[in-house]
Amino acid sequence: MLTGIIVSVLFLVGCGLVFSALLLLAERRILRYGPCAIEINDGKKTLEVDGGGTLLAALAENDIFIPSACGGRGTCAYCKVRVLEGGGTIGPVEAPYLSPAETKENVRLSCQVKVRGNMRIAIPESLFSIRRFRGHVEHKRPLTRDIVEVRIALDDPAEMPFVAGQYIQLESQPYRGRESVMRAYSVSSPPSDTRAVETVIRLVPDGICTTWVFEILREGDSVQFSGPYGEFRLSDSDRPCLFIAGGSGMAPIWSMLRDMKEKRSRRSAVYFFGALTQADLFYTEPLRQLEKELPDFRYVPALSREPPESDWSGERGMITDVLARRIPDMAEYEAYLCGSPGMIDAAIKVLQSGGIPPDRIFYDKFA
């Protein structure tokens, strides 16, 4: 009886091991494509890679980091690139994520495209400067009951040049049976602060990465991330700016405002910040200070759930209503939005009915 059980268990385990070994060996031998050339942006750069892997992995091996939040499983659709030649046909995993316009432009999910020969691809120029960084947590301090400020000092490479408004992809480590994931966090420190990145992170109940940041990550711990990503940034014009943010959407705006101060910008700006109650406001002191330091800047926090009898004398109500009330004619403004998709969609409606054309509304959805 006992030997029977042992024999069958051993046999099944053996079967599994032998077959896995055989398949791994076969993969090495059969799926060998030899060296392949990947030409990027019309010859700007040409990579020699070993064929057989995915385009995303081949690029990452050569230090070109395409945004990716799902780790190459074809579920986040962040990893889109244009494959002009050598990509083969669109696979069943990719198809649902590609619009007809994108299909026409040869957009593909780079994590699903295999390198099987020479290829020609096109990627945004800014992706060339993305690097992978190792750093350590310099400090982690609570800003409100569900938001912390995390400052990561850079170890290797030692500096990260970036533009205010860009974000990094933080890699969480496995904990309590949950896998390692990559999540986007906007940099809240100004670009002059090149040796560290500061982020403002809001706890998403049961979220994989945020729970890790809140409960596992300690000051001094080593962390990995890549960056800088994103096109969200101040334009070069001198139009007056409307900043609109909620919760951790503060981060990129906080970076932009400090950048404006350091560069002695003369643009006029109004910052509408939405929160629930007074306890959910943070950086109020330094923002009030900025009102004095910048030539024409106003900070307008608005609370939507502050008890009516409290001592709050500022704006009350939804951020979008406050905005419409305070700035009835927005036609001259440029708008910068950051926060949850719901808030952004609502704000875009208000801005457009206030007269701002869509090409002057910039936003980062924290989706």
Next chain:
Amino acid sequence: MTPDPHSVPFLSLLLVFVSAAFTDNILLVRFLGLCPCLGVSKKVDASVGLGLAVTFVTACTAVLNYWVYRYLLIPLDIVYLRLIVFIVVIAAFVQLVEMVVERLSERLYQALGIFLPLITVNCAILGTALFMIARPYNATQAFVFGLGSGFGWLVAITLIGGIREKIDEKHVPPGLRGPGLTLIVIGIMSLAFVVFSGMIKL
């Protein structure tokens, strides 16, 4: 028929093949491998492609499973593990075939797409392996049995594909279009195949 392990007369092999392909048609008589058939039989060329892949995999896994059964499962007295082991063998083999196809022809790879990995769970293939060990076959006969069985599936799906291409679904009530009508077609065809059943008895 008692098998003689050393000499296999050609006639017996032919019998095994014909019986596997027609009298015991895995799709139309045994009703195995229906789901991939319903999914793919819309077009003849896709049907032929998948049919060929299934034939190849069935034939090869039939011998592989024969060897595993005869030289591992029986001596170790763990015959009751046959289901799991057969599935593992089939899955590993399909993975291997997938790699080879990917390497040799990207067009075929894309055309087979999701169906290639799905062959793993095609019950016709596991069914063939189980029928095979229930009969007193040797390795050659097992291979021919697998070949015949896969060939039978290929013939059936190709015929069904041909019929489906010809059917003008405009005249079919909406609820019956697609899988519904295909099942009816398969039912009628299976009646035709039942006619073979008295011809050879193995």
